[in-house]
Amino acid sequence: MTYRILSIAALTIAAATPVAAAAQTATRPATAAPAAQQTPNRATLLRNLDNNFKLIDGNGDGTLTAAELAAAEQKSQQQRLNATRQQVDARFTQLDTNKDGSLSKAEFMAVAPTRTVPTGNGLNLMNPLDKNKDSKVTLDEYRSPVLVRFDQMDTNKDGQISPAERQAATQTASRR
Numbered sequence: 080m081t082y083r084i085l086s087i088a089a090l091t092i093a094a095a096t097p098v099a100a101a102a103q104t105a106t107r108p109a110t111a112a113p114a115a116q117q118t119p120n121r122a123t124l125l126r127n128l129d130n131n132f133k134l135i136d137g138n139g140d141g142t143l144t145a146a147e148l149a150a151a152e153q154k155s156q157q158q159r160l161n162a163t164r165q166q167v168d169a170r171f172t173q174l175d176t177n178k179d180g181s182l183s184k185a186e187f188m189a190v191a192p193t194r195t196v197p198t199g200n201g202l203n204l205m206n207p208l209d210k211n212k213d214s215k216v217t218l219d220e221y222r223s224p225v226l227v228r229f230d231q232m233d234t235n236k237d238g239q240i241s242p243a244e245r246q247a248a249t250q251t252a253s254r255r
Contacts, residue, residue: 135151232248
């Protein structure tokens, strides 16, 4: 259990610390693909783990104490917090177009997502419902798709969908 926690902590710290990134960059050839696309290399992984272990092992005694792991975790969390704050600050600066140190509603709304709502003609709804193709949907045509589905779910034909029938229908639908 302790080994597993240490392994997870080491891998987490390895992924989060800039030193780990620098070590990975230093071992990667200049023409190699980005790290996300590279095939994992055991030797590089071991080298990075060893480097990170040495960084965490503050007193250099070859073992990691809870205090050393806590300090490394604290450092990693602080680095993530600083990076997030820098991103937020940069985004704020970008949005504050008049550079007055605050966002007006107009500045905020300028980057708010806008979506044009397409004008529908109803054909995408009518075509599957209008079974006799008379350009009108009757009550029976409107009910039909829902009732067909209900009847498929109501396997014992008692006019009710039991929890077991609902679960069976859900499982059948998820296999499609």
